[in-house]
Amino acid sequence: QTVFTCLSHDIIVHETTHAVLDGIRTYFSERTNPDVPAFHEAFADIAALFRHFSHKEALLDTIQKTGGRLYQYHLKPDVGITDNEEARLQGQLPVDNPLVGLAQQFGEARGTGRALRSALSDLPDPKLIKEPNLEPHERGAILVSAVFDAYFTIYLRRTADLFRVYRAGGGNSESFELSGAMANLLADAASSTAEDLFQICVRAIDYCPPVDITFGDYLRAIMTAHRDFYPTDKEGVRDAFMQAFRLRGIVPEDAQYFSEDSLCWPLVPRKVLPDVDGLIFGDPNGLTRDEKDRNGDVLRAYAKKNAALLGFLPDRFISVPAFHPAFRVAPDGSLRIDMVVEMSQTYDALFDSRKPELGTFPMRGGVTLLIAKPSLDKDEYPPGEIRYVIQKRLGGNHGQKREERQRRFSRREGLLNGDDPKRFQLDFNMLHGGF
Structure with missing residues (x-):
């Protein structure tokens, strides 16, 4: 069966997200560990799946056919049958939940009889993440299921009072039959929760280290991004993410404890680092070319002058591959403006010190800086x-461990062969060969 992927909403969103992520994070497509390709695939799937909840008609239909239990794999058939009766009509057959399935038609056309991928996995298995031979889509599915575990947990918390009132009014919450008013309220809750969590997932990108991304880094970024805007977590959003990731064995390597305080990146104490003078924050329309050039000069000079404080190795070039202003509206209605800056440093590491003829691989470290725009003071900023x-440091024990891990990964992936530097980059044609 021919399927025109250019007409598939899910596939278009997925592929566009790859391009956007690659555009805003320079080194997220460099193959340094198994999580890098898996993260790209997972984030693209997350974007496509969360968009499902913006389609009101499909959302309402799914709510009516699941009794508001949106996490179910299958919908109730349009026509019921008895236990001893076989389905004779298509309306008597259960269908898959369209909200949690990705690229339904494409997956069915491949002969699998189901969607290409799902927002939900089988029972969480913390051992699965340690499997070294997982294909990137399979590994990415672990991250997707963790995010949607958190989503459905928060959705259930937000709708718990609705179901209590519904039951108090004589409604049966165990039944699939919901009133129109109840279904609309649940749809509004599901849609707004999806929008809120997708914003958290996107905002977290600004809180990730610039190189060598791992699932654990992303969890820390999610936690920090949310706490940065919502210090008091009344709905337990951060706890929902923590537990969903923990159930799947996603634990940051460098966090001392698995607690909220330990997982969130720490704020820089005042006066530990010099302030950045001369930076232009611009406006929501973006920066001009001249403003970008000036900011680049300012940031490179700052990095060179404060290399040791930023955790860079001495006497090595520090690049500033990307920066962008972020304009966000805080819960109190105020506008918060940060400059998000990537800085990186690279050296060529030998695949084998005893056999230098085997060549080298690029070993990178770097920092992501969030620089707050100051308030106007006497007509000046x-x-x-x-x-x-x-940070992702190059030096010290952590840097040595990362280098050895990347060396082992490169060998396993066959990156020793050839001299084309592009072999270290993700090849999305090859990656999508397995869909």
Whole structure:
């Protein structure tokens, strides 16, 4: 069966997200560990799946056919049958939940009889993440299921009072039959929750280290991004993410404890780092070319002058591959403006010190800086204050462990062969060969 993928909403969103993520994070497509390709696939799936909840008609239909239990795999058939009766009509057959299935038609056309991938996995298995031979889509599915576990947990918390009132009014919450008013309220809750969580997932990208992304890094970024805007977590959003990731064995390597305080990146104490003078934050329309050039000069000079404080190796070039202003409306209605900056440093590491003829691979470290735009003072803007420094160091024990891990990964992936530097980059044609 021919399927025109250009007409598939899910596939278009998925592929566009790849391009957007690659555009805003320079080194997220460099193959340094198994989580890198898996993260790209997972984030693209997350974007496509959350868009499902913006389609009101499909959302209402699914709510009516699941009794509001949106996490169910299958919908109630349009026509019921008895236990001893076989289905004779298509309306008597259960169908898959369209909200949790990705690229339903494409998957069915491949002969699998189901969607290409799902927002939900089988029972969470913390051992699965340690399997070294998982294909990137399979590994990415672990992250997707963790995010949607958190989503459905928060959805259930937000709708718990609705179901209590519904039952108090004589409604049966165990039944699939819901009143129109109840279904609309649940649809509004599901849609707004999806929008809220997708914003958290997107905002977290700004709180990730610039190189060598792992699922554990992303959990820390999610936690920090949410706490940065919502210090008091009344709905338990951060706890929902923590437990969903923990159930699947996703634990940051460098967090001392699995607690909220330990998982969130720490704020930079005042005066530990000098403020950044001369930075242009622009407006929501973006920066001009001249403003970008000036900011680049300012940031490179700052990195060179404060290399040791930022955790860089001495006497090595520090690049600033990307930066962008982020304009966000805080819960109190105020506008918060940060400059999100990537800085990186690279050296060529030998695949084998005993056999230098085998060549080298690029070993990168770096920091993500979040620099707050200061308030106007006497008609002038003072220097910007650095709020977060999110690091992946090259030096020290952590840097040595990362180098050895990347060396083993490169060998396993066959990256020793050839001299084309592009072999270290993700090849999305090859990656999508397995869909």
